[in-house]
Structure formats: C-alpha cells, structure tokens
Amino acid sequence: MKEQGKIFLGFAVFILAMAITYGVWTNHSEHGVEAAGTTALFLAFGLCAMVGYYLAYTAKRVDTGAGDNPEAEVADDAGELGFFAPHSWQPLSLAIGGALAFMGVIFGWWLLYWSIPIILIGLFGWVFEFYRGEDQNQ
Known part of the structure; x- marks a missing residue:
C-alpha cells in the first residue's frame, strides 16, 4: 500500500501543477476565463490527494504486502483476498x-x-x- 500511496500523491502533485498552469494559461486568453476545466483539475487533485493520503496512512497500520517488497514474486501475493458473494440479485x-x-x-x-x-x-x-x-x- 505504501507504493500505491506514493503513486497517488505523486499524481496529485502533477495534477496540481497542471491545474495551476491551465488556470493561468486560460486566464490570459482572449476568450476570457475558462473555469470548468480549472475546477475539474483542482477537484481531480483533491481526489488523488485523498486516496494517496488514505493509502499512505493505512500502510503504516497493516502488514507489508508483496507490492511493497521489491524482491517479491507474483506468487507471494496469492491467497485468499476476502469473501465475495457467489451470486446476488x-x-x-x-x-x-x-x-x-x-x-x-x-x-x-x-x-x-x-x-x-x-x-x-x-x-x-x-x-x-x-x-x-x-x-x-x-
């Protein structure tokens, strides 16, 4: 989970940079301010930051998974993942x-x-x- 948290937080930083760039760039165009795209990018930043924070926060409290071990094999992550209903209406x-x-x-x-x-x-x-x-x- 630690690696996924880092990926999401890195993606959030990238989206924040793109949101600021997009907001500044569209503010100086001859067509006026374009608020929908800037708002969507800032909201995407917030979502990525929340998921990244949750994954990084949770990674401290759970066992290290195979995804966090650089020397792990694919088979190390095998096993029961949980209970899923076989059928449901x-x-x-x-x-x-x-x-x-x-x-x-x-x-x-x-x-x-x-x-x-x-x-x-x-x-x-x-x-x-x-x-x-x-x-x-x-």
Missing part, C-alpha cells in the same frame, strides 16, 4: 432503481416515488444479504 435492484431515478430527472420527479423504494430494497438487501439472525457468524 441486489446489484440488479440497485441498477434498476438508479436508472429509474436518473430517468426521473429527465421525465419528471414523480418517477422518484417508484425508484427510491427500489433503491432502498436493493441497498438493505445487499447490506444484510448474509445476516440471518442474531450471532449468525459465530
């Missing part, structure tokens, strides 16, 4: 609800009356998908 429910919600912006806000319950059903179903009672995982 909840993302489909969230996608349908999200599509209806975005269509509500286009066709009318009344469509949110149907999309919000579908989104909530999908969200709660996904969060509690493997919960089947008190102390189930013990």
